[in-house]
Amino acid sequence: MKRFWAWLTLIALALASLFGLRRRLLASAARLPAPRYRVHIERRLQIPARDGVLLVADHYSPQSESPLPTILIRSPYGRSGRYSPFGAFLAFIARLFAERGYHVIIQDTRGRFESGGVFNPPFDETDDGLATLKWLDAQPWHDGKVGMWGPSYLGIVQWALAPHAPQVKAIMPIVTSSDLRSVLMPDDTLDLGLAMRWVAILDTLEKHKRNPYPATLFMLTSVEKQIEPAFQHLPIGDAEAVAVGKPVDYYRNWLEHRDADDPLWRDLSEKIRLTEGTAVHLVGGWYDFFLRGLLADYDALRMSGQTPYLTIGPNHHFNGMVSPLALREGLRWFDVHLHGNTQAQRERPVHLYIMGLNQWRALKDFPPSSRPALLYLGAGRTLTRAQSDESESFDGYVYDPSHPTPILGGNQFNPRAGAKDNRPLERRSDVLTYTSAVLTSPVEIIGTGRLTLYAHSSVDHTDFFARLCDVYPDGRSINICDGFVRVTPERASRLPDGTQCIEIDLWATAYHFKRGHRIRLLVASGAHPRWARNLGTGESWVSGQTVRVAEQTIYHDVLHPSALMLPVTAGQLG
Numbered sequence: 362m363k364r365f366w367a368w369l370t371l372i373a374l375a376l377a378s379l380f381g382l383r384r385r386l387l388a389s390a391a392r393l394p395a396p397r398y399r400v401h402i403e404r405r406l407q408i409p410a411r412d413g414v415l416l417v418a419d420h421y422s423p424q425s426e427s428p429l430p431t432i433l434i435r436s437p438y439g440r441s442g443r444y445s446p447f448g449a450f451l452a453f454i455a456r457l458f459a460e461r462g463y464h465v466i467i468q469d470t471r472g473r474f475e476s477g478g479v480f481n482p483p484f485d486e487t488d489d490g491l492a493t494l495k496w497l498d499a500q501p502w503h504d505g506k507v508g509m510w511g512p513s514y515l516g517i518v519q520w521a522l523a524p525h526a527p528q529v530k531a532i533m534p535i536v537t538s539s540d541l542r543s544v545l546m547p548d549d550t551l552d553l554g555l556a557m558r559w560v561a562i563l564d565t566l567e568k569h570k571r572n573p574y575p576a577t578l579f580m581l582t583s584v585e586k587q588i589e590p591a592f593q594h595l596p597i598g599d600a601e602a603v604a605v606g607k608p609v610d611y612y613r614n615w616l617e618h619r620d621a622d623d624p625l626w627r628d629l630s631e632k633i634r635l636t637e638g639t640a641v642h643l644v645g646g647w648y649d650f651f652l653r654g655l656l657a658d659y660d661a662l663r664m665s666g667q668t669p670y671l672t673i674g675p676n677h678h679f680n681g682m683v684s685p686l687a688l689r690e691g692l693r694w695f696d697v698h699l700h701g702n703t704q705a706q707r708e709r710p711v712h713l714y715i716m717g718l719n720q721w722r723a724l725k726d727f728p729p730s731s732r733p734a735l736l737y738l739g740a741g742r743t744l745t746r747a748q749s750d751e752s753e754s755f756d757g758y759v760y761d762p763s764h765p766t767p768i769l770g771g772n773q774f775n776p777r778a779g780a781k782d783n784r785p786l787e788r789r790s791d792v793l794t795y796t797s798a799v800l801t802s803p804v805e806i807i808g809t810g811r812l813t814l815y816a817h818s819s820v821d822h823t824d825f826f827a828r829l830c831d832v833y834p835d836g837r838s839i840n841i842c843d844g845f846v847r848v849t850p851e852r853a854s855r856l857p858d859g860t861q862c863i864e865i866d867l868w869a870t871a872y873h874f875k876r877g878h879r880i881r882l883l884v885a886s887g888a889h890p891r892w893a894r895n896l897g898t899g900e901s902w903v904s905g906q907t908v909r910v911a912e913q914t915i916y917h918d919v920l921h922p923s924a925l926m927l928p929v930t931a932g933q934l935g
Contacts, residue, residue, distance in 0.1 A: 483521060536676075787883060820897045829843065
């Protein structure tokens with residue numbers, strides 16, 4: 362018995378020691394700098410907005426006698442585990458930052474959780490952010506320098522505030538973009554999957570904000586069941602009421618002002634302009650639905666003479682939001698720009714994950730130099746280096762909006778996004794595939810691919826979707842990148858024979874095709890609900906309810922050289 366108690370005492374002492382060392386053990390496991398400060402938390406601080414609304418925040422304070430910089434995190438998802446699972450993640454992040462020499466303010470955005478007012482994303486974020494900075498400037502513990510960090514909507518609020526606030530020295534927008542409209546309504550349609558999931562997630566968090574567990578712990582699973590009827594519902598204009606059981610004002614406001622030149626979005630774009638004088642580190646994912654917008658932000662910053670940093674991993678939106686990489690890079694970024702530790706700066710501003718090779722690569726900028734290589738669509742559903750010399754060659758399929766071609770994996774706001782085996786999709790009768798010969802040597806592509814498609818449709822209003830895949834020796838067909846175009850009579854580029862020449866941007870990627878693999882192109886007329894289905898009638902996509910079946914023909918002959926262009930950086934295609 363004495364031996365038992367002796368062993369129990371030793372175990373207890375060991376566990377106590379490990380608990381005492383937990384911060385250093387965590388830092389070592391996550392490859393973070395060692396913690397330097399103890400942290401005090403002050404909760405439910407009330408910060409007045411310009412109109413008197415009270416915005417509620419928590420303050421994570423490193424115990425220091427000297428003022429220190431502040432990291433501002435503004436979120437609609439809850440401030441801590443008391444409110445939501447994502448809030449628990451933010452509280453965890455805040456403590457890690459605070460332990461390393463930063464005050465951290467986590468604030469509920471207007472109309473969310475304990476903050477007053479009405480949530481109207483993202484139109485109040487500039488004014489509310491400025492009010493928060495005014496309050497922050499008056500705090501004796503704050504040294505005047507501010508950084509902002511966070512993914513998704515937490516990145517949008519960074520873009521909303523930084524251009525108007527010289528106090529904001531550095532930002533790190535993660536899996537996000539400054540242009541919300543182009544993300545909500547890409548390619549002149551609606552990202553229905555994004556809209557319905559986001560509305561349902563926010564509604565679920567609101568319903569359970571006073572008792573988040575266990576209801577929100579498995580929220581994503583319940584949300585998927587909840588929104589499925591909304592994906593099939595017409596018209597789209599009231600689909601959100603099907604998803605959450607009531608109208609949602611901000612959703613209807615988006616659709617009412619859906620045109621890109623609407624004053625609502627035009628005024629917002631003037632507010633959320635790309636910032637000058639603020640250090641920007643963009644963190645994205647190759648399978649994130651924000652990717653195109655994030656790279657547009659990068660290009661705009663480069664064109665304005667700035668040197669933004671860019672990090673893109675293999676992730677989709679959900680795993681990108683909680684990536685340890687973004688935390689490590691954030692600590693490095695703020696150490697450079699808020700603490701002045703220039704030795705922490707990495708040598709090259711661009712870090713890309715090369716999928717297929719599964720390695721990181723450092724570059725000076727993006728995209729690197731490449732040579733365009735063409736693969737022509739051909740008879741027998743082939744992709745070849747040689748253009749067809751046939752006088753007539755084509756394939757066809759029927760697209761029925763009543764049973765739209767679904768999205769599988771890829772760049773969507775979905776826990777099941779990312780790289781998937783596309784064989785179930787490729788077996789559908791409304792999908793065409795074109796496949797290369799087996800590669801005799803590796804081929805690497807970095808940049809944006811493009812498909813030139815010669816097509817004819819039986820309807821004037823239709824869509825075309827294209828996807829690039831890597832076919833493994835065992836037959837798996839793994840998606841790499843894809844793109845979409847909406848065809849209307851006004852945009853039609855018709856040849857004398859009635860066919861149309863359609864250009865599809867396949868979005869950016871960095872991928873290494875291995876020897877023994879094949880390259881595959883998938884062509885369809887839908888990727889529902891990533892892009893809301895085209896009804897084929899020309900009615901407004903907000904109010905339309907009738908559908909028209911489209912008969913689609915894809916040509917690949919001497920007069921119609923449909924071709925896939927890939928930005929090859931290493932190796933040869935055939």
